[in-house]
Amino acid sequence: MDIKQLKYFLQVCKHKSFSKAAKEIYITQQGLSKAISNLEEEIQYPLFYNTTKGIRITKYGEYLREQSEHIVQEFDLILEGLNKMANINEGTLRVCFSFGVLNALSPDIIPGFCEAYPNIELVVKTYPDSICEEVVMNENVDLALSIGPINKKNFHSTIIKTQYPCILVNEENPLSEKTAVDFSDLKDEKLIILNEKFHFYHNFINKCKESGFEPNIVFTTSEVITVHKLSHLNKGTGVSVDFITNDISYPNVYSIPFKDPSFVWEICLITKKDRFMSNLVKIFTNYILNH
Structure with a gap:
């Protein structure tokens, strides 16, 4: 026996009709009849009987109605209180x-x-x-x-x-003349990138492998500013993200996007x-x- 069954049962008591009760609670009459049958089977007592004037509640049904009305009311009050708690913005x-x-x-x-x-x-x-x-x-x-x-x-x-990744190329690197790069352009580069705790690291390696080579990563870090500084010092080619270059820039470092539109951050x-x-x-x- 659960609250839903009791609510269905009380609706039938209220309307003295399965069809009217089913319409009230937006389920099929067949579904409502099945729910009441399951309830009767569980408690092992008949709750309604049919007459020429419609359904009537049995003495067992009367007892269940009297005992369950306050239970359903209390349950609804509990739900109302929980909903109020959930909707408080604190x-x-x-x-x-x-x-x-x-x-x-x-x-x-x-x-x-x-x-x-x-x-x-x-x-x-x-x-x-x-x-x-x-x-x-x-x-x-x-x-x-x-x-x-x-x-x-x-x-x-x-x-x-x-956002979109980019490479950081020192002005002394021939790649600085490109407007966009393929991953294959990085095959012989010494690369500087965020470390393996970042998805960016793994995404980049996978793209390089798809292009047929294992990237030569010479330095990894947890701080992207280090990637930019080392590129500035020409210690390798950095791999960064476009928006970061707005905050960290050096006059001798070029930010060049990737041609591959699927390589994203x-x-x-x-x-x-x-x-x-x-x-x-x-x-x-x-x-x-x-x-």
Whole structure:
């Protein structure tokens, strides 16, 4: 016996008709009859009987009606209270950003959210991409904004913004004369890139392998500014993302895009699959999507 069965039963009592009750609760008459039959079978007592004037409630049905009305009312009050709690825009929300994402979106995105929702305490953490996925999976944070591709088996993800990678070429490098590069152009280059904790590293290596070569990566780092500095010092060819060159630039370094349009740096909002999405998560998601 469950609340839905009791609600169906009370509707039949109210209307003294299966057809009218079914119409009231938006199910088929056949479905309602089946639900009442299952209830009668479970409790082992008849609840209604047919007469020439329609259905009548049995003494067992009368008893069940008297005892269940307040139960259903109490349950509805509990649900109402839970819904009110869920719709209150206050509480603590834990959000993780992959390194670089905040700069790519907007520097005012966090203070803007806090101003719009002063009753929500926003706890912000920043990690490399792989750690972002790990803390979402372990439920140490409620959601993350990380870089794709995202493991769809474990996470729900929504692409928020797409940026495009580029290479950083010192003016002394012949590649500096190009307006765009193929991956094959990098076959003999000494490459500097973010390390293996970032999806960008693995995406780049996979693209090089698709072009038939293993990239010669001479230095990896967790700080993209290091990639730019070493390119400036002509220690190799850096691999970065277009928006970063707006903040970090050197007069002797050229930023050159890739010809391959499928090589992208996608910011994705991710949540753990099969985890209840709270109202605070929905509020933050909508804020980001509309920002």
